[in-house]
Amino acid sequence: MAREITKRSEDYAQWYIDVVLKSDMADYTPVRGCMVIKPNGYGIWENIQAKLDRMFKETGHVNAYFPLFIPESFLTKEAEHVEGFAPECAVVTHAGGKELEERLVVRPTSETIIWDKYRDWISSYRDLPILLNQWANVCRWEMRTRLFLRTTEFLWQEGHTAHASHEEAEEEAYRMIHVYRDFAEKYMAMPVITGRKTEQEKFAGALHTYCIEAMMQDGKALQSGTSHHLGQNFAKAFDVKFQNRDKELEYVHATSWGVSTRLIGGMVMCHSDDNGLVIPPELAPLPVVIVPIWRGDDEQDRVLGRARELTQDWDPLFYKIDDREQYKPGFKFNHWEVRGVPIRVEIGPRDCDNNQVIAVRRDTGEKATLSMDGLEEQIRKLLNEMQQGMFDAAKKRMDDRTYTVDDYADYQQRIEDGGFFRIHWCGSGDCERKMQEDTRSTIRCIPFDAEPEAGQCLICGGPSERRVVAAQGY
Amino acid sequence: MAREITKRSEDYAQWYIDVVLKSDMADYTPVRGCMVIKPNGYGIWENIQAKLDRMFKETGHVNAYFPLFIPESFLTKEAEHVEGFAPECAVVTHAGGKELEERLVVRPTSETIIWDKYRDWISSYRDLPILLNQWANVCRWEMRTRLFLRTTEFLWQEGHTAHASHEEAEEEAYRMIHVYRDFAEKYMAMPVITGRKTEQEKFAGALHTYCIEAMMQDGKALQSGTSHHLGQNFAKAFDVKFQNRDKELEYVHATSWGVSTRLIGGMVMCHSDDNGLVIPPELAPLPVVIVPIWRGDDEQDRVLGRARELTQDWDPLFYKIDDREQYKPGFKFNHWEVRGVPIRVEIGPRDCDNNQVIAVRRDTGEKATLSMDGLEEQIRKLLNEMQQGMFDAAKKRMDDRTYTVDDYADYQQRIEDGGFFRIHWCGSGDCERKMQEDTRSTIRCIPFDAEPEAGQCLICGGPSERRVVAAQGY
Numbered sequence: 001m002a003r004e005i006t007k008r009s010e011d012y013a014q015w016y017i018d019v020v021l022k023s024d025m026a027d028y029t030p031v032r033g034c035m036v037i038k039p040n041g042y043g044i045w046e047n048i049q050a051k052l053d054r055m056f057k058e059t060g061h062v063n064a065y066f067p068l069f070i071p072e073s074f075l076t077k078e079a080e081h082v083e084g085f086a087p088e089c090a091v092v093t094h095a096g097g098k099e100l101e102e103r104l105v106v107r108p109t110s111e112t113i114i115w116d117k118y119r120d121w122i123s124s125y126r127d128l129p130i131l132l133n134q135w136a137n138v139c140r141w142e143m144r145t146r147l148f149l150r151t152t153e154f155l156w157q158e159g160h161t162a163h164a165s166h167e168e169a170e171e172e173a174y175r176m177i178h179v180y181r182d183f184a185e186k187y188m189a190m191p192v193i194t195g196r197k198t199e200q201e202k203f204a205g206a207l208h209t210y211c212i213e214a215m216m217q218d219g220k221a222l223q224s225g226t227s228h229h230l231g232q233n234f235a236k237a238f239d240v241k242f243q244n245r246d247k248e249l250e251y252v253h254a255t256s257w258g259v260s261t262r263l264i265g266g267m268v269m270c271h272s273d274d275n276g277l278v279i280p281p282e283l284a285p286l287p288v289v290i291v292p293i294w295r296g297d298d299e300q301d302r303v304l305g306r307a308r309e310l311t312q313d314w315d316p317l318f319y320k321i322d323d324r325e326q327y328k329p330g331f332k333f334n335h336w337e338v339r340g341v342p343i344r345v346e347i348g349p350r351d352c353d354n355n356q357v358i359a360v361r362r363d364t365g366e367k368a369t370l371s372m373d374g375l376e377e378q379i380r381k382l383l384n385e386m387q388q389g390m391f392d393a394a395k396k397r398m399d400d401r402t403y404t405v406d407d408y409a410d411y412q413q414r415i416e417d418g419g420f421f422r423i424h425w426c427g428s429g430d431c432e433r434k435m436q437e438d439t440r441s442t443i444r445c446i447p448f449d450a451e452p453e454a455g456q457c458l459i460c461g462g463p464s465e466r467r468v469v470a471a472q473g474y
Numbered sequence: 475m476a477r478e479i480t481k482r483s484e485d486y487a488q489w490y491i492d493v494v495l496k497s498d499m500a501d502y503t504p505v506r507g508c509m510v511i512k513p514n515g516y517g518i519w520e521n522i523q524a525k526l527d528r529m530f531k532e533t534g535h536v537n538a539y540f541p542l543f544i545p546e547s548f549l550t551k552e553a554e555h556v557e558g559f560a561p562e563c564a565v566v567t568h569a570g571g572k573e574l575e576e577r578l579v580v581r582p583t584s585e586t587i588i589w590d591k592y593r594d595w596i597s598s599y600r601d602l603p604i605l606l607n608q609w610a611n612v613c614r615w616e617m618r619t620r621l622f623l624r625t626t627e628f629l630w631q632e633g634h635t636a637h638a639s640h641e642e643a644e645e646e647a648y649r650m651i652h653v654y655r656d657f658a659e660k661y662m663a664m665p666v667i668t669g670r671k672t673e674q675e676k677f678a679g680a681l682h683t684y685c686i687e688a689m690m691q692d693g694k695a696l697q698s699g700t701s702h703h704l705g706q707n708f709a710k711a712f713d714v715k716f717q718n719r720d721k722e723l724e725y726v727h728a729t730s731w732g733v734s735t736r737l738i739g740g741m742v743m744c745h746s747d748d749n750g751l752v753i754p755p756e757l758a759p760l761p762v763v764i765v766p767i768w769r770g771d772d773e774q775d776r777v778l779g780r781a782r783e784l785t786q787d788w789d790p791l792f793y794k795i796d797d798r799e800q801y802k803p804g805f806k807f808n809h810w811e812v813r814g815v816p817i818r819v820e821i822g823p824r825d826c827d828n829n830q831v832i833a834v835r836r837d838t839g840e841k842a843t844l845s846m847d848g849l850e851e852q853i854r855k856l857l858n859e860m861q862q863g864m865f866d867a868a869k870k871r872m873d874d875r876t877y878t879v880d881d882y883a884d885y886q887q888r889i890e891d892g893g894f895f896r897i898h899w900c901g902s903g904d905c906e907r908k909m910q911e912d913t914r915s916t917i918r919c920i921p922f923d924a925e926p927e928a929g930q931c932l933i934c935g936g937p938s939e940r941r942v943v944a945a946q947g948y
């Protein structure tokens with residue numbers, strides 16, 4: 001099974017597809033660019049949802065649900081927004097056997113339909129803030145699709161908040177990108193850099209966009225979450241005003257922020273290896289698999305009996321005993337390894353004699369001999385160590401492959417090997433576009449923690465005040 | 475606030491709409507037949523999801539996600555299915571700025587797209603059973619819509635299982651309708667009758683359909699959940715065969731089962747009153763609201779301080795202290811009453827002196843004086859009593875309004891006042907249609923617990939072997 005996966009060193013893109021398919025996370029469908037998320041992938045999404053949802057609620061947000069369909073005319077109300085999204089839309093023209101009077105767009109994002117309702121809901125500063133989030137499917141008709149990373153339909157959450165002041169909206173946009181950072185680092189074991197997108201890369205309709213960017217194992221960047229300060233753009237487009245404390249009418253200030261099933265693609269490319277999927281324990285649908293090893297019926301009864309006895313008080317969603325009789329232990333080891341189960345526990349007759357088991361970590365392959373006494377606690381400790389170990393390894397990789405470069409020829413050569421490049425940039429869109437044409441790399445973000453540092457733009461030599469991070473990206 | 479709600483006795487249909495809107499559960503949108511589910515409604519759906527999802531997992535199911543779009547040709551592969559659903563479909567004809575080669579239907583239900591994949595996934599009895607569930611939005615272009623009860627887009631779950639034998643599929647379909655019954659009775663406090671749909675009322679493409687039917691306060695029936703034994707119909711339509719243990723090729727056996735946001739409409743019509751929404755505690759987004767009562771700053775500090783002290787160790791999602799200064803207690807009582815918060819706790823200065831609070835149950839209006847010592851535990855006990863009390867009241871209402879009738883003229887008169895009618899029926903579709911034309915009532919189900927009883931069909935006088943349940947329905 002594992003040998004069917006292409007090696008990363010041979011073909012990284014093919015390795016990724018192999019891992020996703022062989023690990024039973026997803027499959028293709030006959031619908032262009034749409035995938036099936038299979039249980040081993042959807043279980044990860046359920047864990048992502050559960051953790052993020054709690055973080056959203058702890059920061060005062062509540063969930064709601066708006067329609068899938070958006071009247072086509074809504075999209076045109078915000079000029080930049082329509083330019084950004086209209087070319088990607090799927091359009092419903094017929095329904096109930098008739099042609100529709102107004103065509104309906106399948107939501108590519110929900111700003112317009114939501115701000116149309118906010119007009120009805122907001123009249124006074126007392127109605128603010130509104131702190132809503134939505135878990136939903138969205139559709140963007142992409143030309144080139146790739147499982148999880150870019151699909152025509154995908155699952156996501158989109159926060160949409162309304163505020164009485166610029167400062168409050170700014171605080172919210174900034175708060176939420178840090179919620180995403182904490183989520184990525186704590187639960188996905190995926191270190192990120194946090195900062196602001198350039199004008200060219202910001203969301204269509206935003207004042208500015210904050211992002212988290214993660215480094216994949218090939219050194220490329222993956223934009224993993226964004227938070228937009230929308231200013232009063234959507235309030236103006238949909239005429240949403242409120243009476244402030246001084247009884248004056250003002251336009252409402254907005255943010256929106258989202259992460260999607262793309263995160264799962266990021267998780268794969270950040271952590272997995274040539275043997276298949278590696279899942280951070282915090283997101284694993286199945287944290288532990290127990291493989292009993294026996295020859296003959298007597299041993300089978302004894303080993304299986306002991307495994308069941310050991311786990312009788314465990315949460316049934318925490319572990320599985322692979323008691324299938326038609327497969328040998330080696331086959332089972334591979335089966336669960338490819339699928340990314342964090343800890344494999346092996347129990348054989350000799351282990352029973354010695355009151356011990358062998359526990360194998362999926363990320364490092366390290367084997368530990370654990371006493372059967374207090375086994376669950378020892379395994380949970382191992383899972384925590386693995387979670388931290390995965391983060392540390394990914395962090396070291398990102399740090400090792402983050403370079404400071406000041407010569408454009410040097411940059412053009414080295415960018416092909418991947419990595420994050422701290423470069424000086426004058427702020428001009430022209431330089432940004434030239435770099436993109438020359439190197440297929442982009443400015444990923446202007447990091448929040450960039451220190452003031454005078455320098456010269458890598459591309460044009462013009463004055464620059466701080467370094468930005470550039471990389472090739474997904 | 476409460477007085478803006480139409481009385482049930484005056485106009486039951488308008489009362490329902492008023493409750494849904496005033497309780498902040500949902501709102502209309504400019505998209506025909508589509509609603510916004512607002513946080514007070516979506517919070518109930520989140521609780522429904524959490525409880526049901528656990529019940530599905532405890533019965534061995536896992537979640538997956540299939541595409542929103544279905545190639546139009548797929549729908550036509552099962553003859554009854556296309557007849558049932560094609561007229562209701564929304565159709566995407568353009569995407570990415572171009573006309574599509576094959577039109578895509580927005581899923582009205584997912585049997586076809588799922589069985590198309592099952593063909594790839596199933597080849598041997600070892601691949602069976604497949605026990606998948608999907609949480610998703612679906613779209614059926616309805617002519618007449620009503621908030622929650624019938625909307626063009628709605629949220630639901632759909633289970634889709636594949637089995638090696640007729641008996642196993644039958645067991646599954648029967649098991650799941652009982653999961654729905656248990657859910658409705660235990661968490662929604664909504665008693666149901668459980669049974670089989672007639673041929674005319676079954677799902678388009680099923681061998682037979684099981685259902686749960688609940689009685690609303692106007693005596694009408696609401697179909698609240700269905701479970702279908704699909705036989706080999708979809709396996710034949712999509713050519714899904716497996717090799718059985720005897721190495722013979724056989725078509726796979728199927729079930730599907732679903733409940734939707736319609737349940738929330740049922741909950742409203744089963745439990746709410748002229749003052750607004752009443753939510754069973756098990757589904758309440760906010761179980762407890764605390765309204766402090768004060769005059770002047772000193773009292774405010776004292777009462778609010780005490781309220782905060784009392785609740786400092788409580789789960790923040792369990793309660794809210796309504797400390798708004800711009801509103802009087804009477805306004806707050808109404809505010810939370812309309813929104814259906816199960817328990818209101820009042821704390822005034824005299825209560826502080828006496829180390830007590832007043833707790834008011836939303837369903838009965840009963841007031842109880844509770845000691846401040848061990849308050850959380852007493853409130854949780856009250857919530858449990860309320861949950862049981864709501865079920866008992868609804869059960870008594872259903873029993874009181876379930877009639878045994880043997881005279882068609884009598885039936886035609888009494889059906890207009892609502893209620894469930896135990897009638898004899900010969901089994902003919904003609905009689906069923908005649909009854910429907912004469913009385914706008916239908917056979918809701920053939921109950922599982924119907925005792926054999928010889929009788930004469932209420933409509934034609936022909937022989938009947940057991941009573942069925944008829945009612946007007948939603």
